[in-house]
Structures are given as C-alpha cells and as structure tokens.
Amino acid sequence: MNRSAVDRLLDVLGAFDQAHPALTLTQLAHRADLPLATAHRLVGALAQWGALERDEAGLYHVGLRLWEIAALAPRGLGLRQAALPFLEDLYEATHENVHLAVRDGLEVVYIERLSGRSAVGVHSRVGARWPLHATGVGLVLLAHGGLDLQDRYATGTLAAFTPYTVTDPDRLRRLLAEVRRGGVAVSDRQITDDALSVAAPVRGPRGDVVAAVSVVVPVTGARTPALIPAVQLAGRGISRALGWQPVSSGPPASA
Numbered sequence: 001m002n003r004s005a006v007d008r009l010l011d012v013l014g015a016f017d018q019a020h021p022a023l024t025l026t027q028l029a030h031r032a033d034l035p036l037a038t039a040h041r042l043v044g045a046l047a048q049w050g051a052l053e054r055d056e057a058g059l060y061h062v063g064l065r066l067w068e069i070a071a072l073a074p075r076g077l078g079l080r081q082a083a084l085p086f087l088e089d090l091y092e093a094t095h096e097n098v099h100l101a102v103r104d105g106l107e108v109v110y111i112e113r114l115s116g117r118s119a120v121g122v123h124s125r126v127g128a129r130w131p132l133h134a135t136g137v138g139l140v141l142l143a144h145g146g147l148d149l150q151d152r153y154a155t156g157t158l159a160a161f162t163p164y165t166v167t168d169p170d171r172l173r174r175l176l177a178e179v180r181r182g183g184v185a186v187s188d189r190q191i192t193d194d195a196l197s198v199a200a201p202v203r204g205p206r207g208d209v210v211a212a213v214s215v216v217v218p219v220t221g222a223r224t225p226a227l228i229p230a231v232q233l234a235g236r237g238i239s240r241a242l243g244w245q246p247v248s249s250g251p252p253a254s255a
Helices: 005-014 025-031 036-049 064-070 077-094 136-143 147-154 169-182 224-241
Strands: 052-054 060-062 097-104 107-114 129-131 185-188 195-203 209-218
Touching: 005 036, 025 036, 036 052, 077 097, 077 107, 077 209, 077 224, 097 136, 097 195, 107 136, 136 147, 136 169, 136 185, 136 195, 136 209, 147 169, 195 224, 209 224
Parallel strands: none
Antiparallel strands: 052 060, 097 107, 097 209, 107 129, 185 195, 195 209
C-alpha cells in the first residue's frame, strides 16, 4: 500500500528513539523504509521547518521546533510544571529516584525524573517507555485504566525482565485489584533485581487518574511502609494542583 506524504514524514520522525537520537541520512532512509532520494527531500523539508537539525558531523537530531510544539501537550510540560514542587518535596524526603509518568496505549511514558548521585540505578529517563505491568507507575495507570484495558493487556504478552516480573495474567489481575483497593502500587524487583518502586495515582479535575508518581529505592533496606504515605501525599498534592477536589462525605448527621 502506498504511503501518503504525511505518512512518510511521520516515518522519518519515528525513526528517532531513545536508542537512536542521532542518525545519518542513509540511516534515516533505512529506518523509515524510504528511497534515499525521497528521504533526502523529506529530511530537507523537516530541517528547514526546524523539526530536524543537522550537526557538524552530518548527523540529524530532533529539532527545537518539535520541542516547542510538544511543550504545549497538556500531559507534558503543563503537568510537569504543576507536579514539580511536589516531586522536589518527595525527592528531598528520600533522595532517591522520583518519577512522574503517563499512559500512552499499553505503555507508560516517563515525563519527569529527579535523581541524586547516590540513588539506586534505574533504566528510566524522560521520554522512556516501559510496559505497564512491570513498573510501579505503570501498575497504577493500568489499575485505573478500566476493565477493558486490563483484559486486553492481560491477554497479551507480559514481558519478563527479572525472575520477579509478574507474567501470570491471573496474578496481574489480583495485583491490580490490590492497587485499586489500597491506592498504591508496589513493584518489587520487576525491572531490576535491586530496586523497588512505590507509586500512587495523580487525578485530574474530574477525578480520573491522569498520571502516576513514584519513588524507586534499593530493595535492600527499603522502608516501604514509610514510603507509601510520602508518595500518596505527593500524588494528592499534584492532583489538587491540577484542580482535583476530594469528595467530602460532609459532617456527621446530628442525632
């Protein structure tokens, strides 16, 4: 099937990812599955507009114009700005990795990360994507994503990253029920065998879960019971900054 001009432009931009932030014209043509002449024309147009930039070595990078446009996304910069004071408070309380993430389809996307030199090593970074079932933030977002999403996800392939990664659909469903019931997710050594994540939901003005916040600590000596209220407090603070108002049951009825 012939691809439209828009499809080909998007394929060029889609050639970049976390593992390939800089590409030659030939690499762009190969990764976008385009003839070299077509890639040359499209890359030139994107570079002229500012979507791509070419360095002195001849490598192409994503341009600042795209960053300016992406910053307008309501789940991007605006959410990060509202969340940052609470993320900083959580970092100061733990001096560990603090994350803010949103769901995109069947993946979690990290949109902010604070970390110190002594924090446990993690694979996450801003813009990184991970499967929902293997991270604390992903479990929160999946747990609040509705039963249709959960059923579709649980019937798919659940990738394993360590021996502790939850790959059994029934166990995943039970874990998601616990997350909804307890208001917090604990992901124990699911991505690396030396780290534990505690995550809580972030709600939008209508009360729906729009993001998740987490802290990742070394599994050895992890004080999970102490981390849970700190992460939940951060989640509620961000939610209020976004306009969420908790439902009040009102004063007790008089006798």
